[in-house]
Amino acid sequence: MANTAVADAGSGLSRAELAARHGLTVAGARPTLAAYVKQVWSYRHFITTYANAKAVSAFSQARLGQAWQVLTPLTNAAVYFLIFGVILNTKRNVPNFIAYLCVGVFVFTFTQAAVMGGTRAISGNLGLIRALHFPRASLPIATTLTQFRNLLYAMAVLVVIVLATGEPINxxxxxxxxxxxxxxxxxxxxxxxxxxxxxxxxxxxxIMPFVMRTWMYGSGVLYSVKVFEENLPALVAQLVHINPLLVYIELVRHAMLENTPLTSSAPVLWLLAIAWAVVVGLGGFIYFWRGEQEYGRG
Structure with a gap:
């Protein structure tokens, strides 16, 4: 081995050529996109275990424990119903406003929690990142899976609310x-x-709490966005209609509630939902991968 190294050293090859000959790579270098996808998939068990641990630990100090996964959006829905439904009377012209509001709040909470958790996924786990080698995309993906698990509990409660307010199963x-x-x-x-x-x-x-609060008001969570059509220019109102949060909320409402008002036809909503998932899902993964070698440094 030593003789080989000496021979290589005297061969006039550059460092890059020597590294390539012996299969050496730069420490911390960003892998190719295909290799990165394989790495993330190979860590799928770590991702699910980490997500479950985060879900359990989130309310470990609370007396009611994981019940808050459901109680938080339920309490928010009750407060919003009092303010917007009763006091401001936004429930007019919206059939089954209680279920309409609960669907909006529960689905919005899913995105809100995923966004807030994603914002802290790297900056809040620097110790883990600097101590262990793993694809860093595991952290924001695990954050999303944690909130997906919480949503499943919330959806069970939502089904009870929808049925209790008179909606049929279909x-x-x-x-x-x-x-x-x-x-x-x-x-x-x-x-x-x-x-x-x-x-x-x-x-x-x-910054993100203010961004999410503004996004909530523009996503038809608390009232029908048809209100915007009455107060905004036509072009701006059309931009509101392609808002991804509004699209996903309306699809769930359309599936679970009869006679719910929609801003666009169901086929258009499905096309928008697929487009947003592909553009943001794939684009977000590529954007994150391009910074892989930077996380945890400095």
């Missing part, structure tokens, strides 16, 4: 599954985008 309820799966892909991509931004911009976690 085959369209099955459409909730692909709608939520597309939304999960979208949320994962968004979490990865914000994880990379949050790793460099430490103020992101202070």
């Amino acid at each position: 085959l369209e309820w099955l459409l909730v599954v692909p709608a939520i799966l597309l939304m999960t892909v979208f949320n994962a991509g968004l979490a990865m985008i914000l994880a990379r931004l949050g790793s460099k911009l430490t103020d992101m976690k202070q």
